[in-house]
Amino acid sequence: MPPSDTSRTAPRPDRLDLVGDAWRRERPDLDVRPQQVIGRLHRVANHLTDELVNVYEQHGLTEGEFDVLATLRRIGPPYERSPGDLVAHTLVTSGGMSKRLDRLERAGLVTRRVSDADARARVVALTERGRDVIDAAFTDHMVNERRLLDALDPADVDALERILRTWLRALEEPPATA
Template sequence: MHEPQPPDRVARIQADWRRERPDLDVSPQGVIGRLHRLADHLTDELRLVYGHYGLSEGEFDVLCALRRAGEPYERAPGELAAHTMVTTGAMTKRVDSLERAGLVTRRRSDDDQRGRIVALTQPGRELIDRAFTDHMRNERRLLSLLTPTESTALEGLLTTWLSHVENAAPSGSS
């Protein structure tokens, strides 16, 4: 007789580790491993929509940050970096690419002639409005695999956990 197989890959990995290292508690892998695998699947699904519009994930983020800014749909590069959680160097590459595509423009700041302002062009706004509509449709499709109650519960748990992680002292500090 064969032993029944664990329900998914993470459970099989945990079972292997429990057999090989019974001295360790591998239960955290159940959450972290599944979140990691889920994040990979979700990223792949989300990138399909970005790609449909000829955008990378980073370019989509920049256009969204500009669109969320409201009229006149512009931000300084440092502000964009803060709203998309990337370095200013990575931001420069993204803005260069979007500018070449005619989706954004760069100009000197009225307040500080050394500063720059990145703004959505009309084609950029039209593109991100279409892309974001499809992005929300795609996210809704992905969440529809859960019941509304499960989705709400998961959002609450993730919000709490993320808050704890982001407000915790850095690893290795006393």
């Protein structure tokens, strides 16, 4: 049988196989399969984060800054939200939001102003330059994510998406808006 056929039926052990074997030897009383799944998911997530961050950096952005700009862009015209809305719709904490907004404003990618509806509130708006930057970064981001998913069989991508959606629903309430 050619090596490629063998590799499909008997994949070579990965780091979690080795860790699992060691734990099964030391603690045969425990089911270590959860560690096999969660550990692989965690390691894949770390690798994916590194791959994604590389693209953001090519556009002069951090992961959090990309997230803020993408949130403003996908809301549609006039591409603005309150800082509180940005915290609710991004992976950025409230403590980190001010720092990111300061940097994005200094770079000319967003502006901050008093809300027309409430003089006590602030609004963050995407500038034209910010829109250009996020459009270019998001295009490259989608190309990169396609490249990463292309390592899998399309049927596996469909199954993985279904499984992760189900799991995520069990772990968190979906937001009302994107």
